[in-house]
Amino acid sequence: MRDAMYVAWHQAAFQRAKKMPALSAALGDKKAPQVRTNGQMLAMFKSMAKKGVPLTIRRVG
Numbered sequence: 104m105r106d107a108m109y110v111a112w113h114q115a116a117f118q119r120a121k122k123m124p125a126l127s128a129a130l131g132d133k134k135a136p137q138v139r140t141n142g143q144m145l146a147m148f149k150s151m152a153k154k155g156v157p158l159t160i161r162r163v164g
Contacts, residue, residue: 117129148160
């Protein structure tokens with residue numbers, strides 16, 4: 104339901120616009136995924152484990 108409302112609102116907004124925005128502006132910036140270091144990933148998983156997320160952290164390789 105929320106998706107349908109989102110689409111309807113934006114469709115109406117585009118119809119009211121005097122000039123269509125550039126496609127890249129309408130779709131938003133497509134950013135490359137951020138590359139994280141092993142240390143950053145380990146810190147993130149330790150933080151998740153500390154908050155009670157059930158996971159096992161082990162060294163591979």
